[in-house]
Amino acid sequence: MLIAQVTDIHLGFQPDDPAEMNRKRFDEVVETLLALTPQPDLLLATGDLTENGSIASYQTLKMITDRLPFPVYLALGNHDLRDNFCSVFPEVPVCSTGHVQYAFVHGPMRFVVLDTLEEGHHGGTLTAEQAAWLDETLMEDSRPTVLVLHHPPIETGNGWMTEDLDAPWVQRLAAVVRRHPQVIRMITGHLHRAIVTGWHGTTLAVCPSAAPQVAIDFREIDGDNPDGRDMIVAELPGYALHYWTGRDLITHFCAGGEHPVLARYNARMQPTVQHILAERTGQH
Numbered sequence: 001m002l003i004a005q006v007t008d009i010h011l012g013f014q015p016d017d018p019a020e021m022n023r024k025r026f027d028e029v030v031e032t033l034l035a036l037t038p039q040p041d042l043l044l045a046t047g048d049l050t051e052n053g054s055i056a057s058y059q060t061l062k063m064i065t066d067r068l069p070f071p072v073y074l075a076l077g078n079h080d081l082r083d084n085f086c087s088v089f090p091e092v093p094v095c096s097t098g099h100v101q102y103a104f105v106h107g108p109m110r111f112v113v114l115d116t117l118e119e120g121h122h123g124g125t126l127t128a129e130q131a132a133w134l135d136e137t138l139m140e141d142s143r144p145t146v147l148v149l150h151h152p153p154i155e156t157g158n159g160w161m162t163e164d165l166d167a168p169w170v171q172r173l174a175a176v177v178r179r180h181p182q183v184i185r186m187i188t189g190h191l192h193r194a195i196v197t198g199w200h201g202t203t204l205a206v207c208p209s210a211a212p213q214v215a216i217d218f219r220e221i222d223g224d225n226p227d228g229r230d231m232i233v234a235e236l237p238g239y240a241l242h243y244w245t246g247r248d249l250i251t252h253f254c255a256g257g258e259h260p261v262l263a264r265y266n267a268r269m270q271p272t273v274q275h276i277l278a279e280r281t282g283q284h
Helices: 021-034 055-065 082-088 128-139 168-178 270-281
Strands: 002-006 042-046 072-075 102-106 109-113 145-148 183-188 195-199 202-206 238-244 249-255
Touching (some): 002 021, 021 055, 042 183, 055 082, 072 109, 128 168
Parallel strands (some): 042 072, 109 145, 183 202
Antiparallel strands (some): 195 202
């Protein structure tokens, strides 16, 4: 099974510009996904779907994702607005706590989508009621499970884009994840970088953003001293492909758009491919 992921699209950053950069970057990711063979089985969009939660931006998102021949599952990030999102995507489930979080099964795997949005705040949240919902939801099914959320509960070392590991929401989430070994992966966004780490018995993968990336800088940052460091960089629009082998979930971080091709599988490359395949099957 092939699971595509896109995150931090930030549609509407230039709301009056028909050639908006973030729309162009997202379109490049979508076109790349449409050109894949085989096609993804589904797409997970992990929050900051829009820049400011406008209904017009959600309508643009719906228009674009409706083109895709595979199902799309949406999560909310700190730039989203819950009511506006729900008005454009009324089919997306809302749980008993009023949050946009839900579980679904696709093929051999189960996915649980969390809503870590606290409107008006940059960082994540998970209330005690949400944590209880997650615990109960995970107890219902022991098949391999992926948690899908916007905010990664990790300390990155990257100055201004990191999380407090002692934050109550982080502790609540960790306590639930530790109790459920079927959680084989947590996939997130928010950080605008490709990052992988272990987390309380599972693996956490952060997808690079479709919008521009955050610059890496491991120096301390001082809120009273703007030191001229790079903050946002125009790297290629990112996405991820998570490949389920039947035993393991393998994550590939990718870039949308067209890239120069340096080699193709032709007669010149055939001996190299044959040698690699023979080694793999023990026939050399």
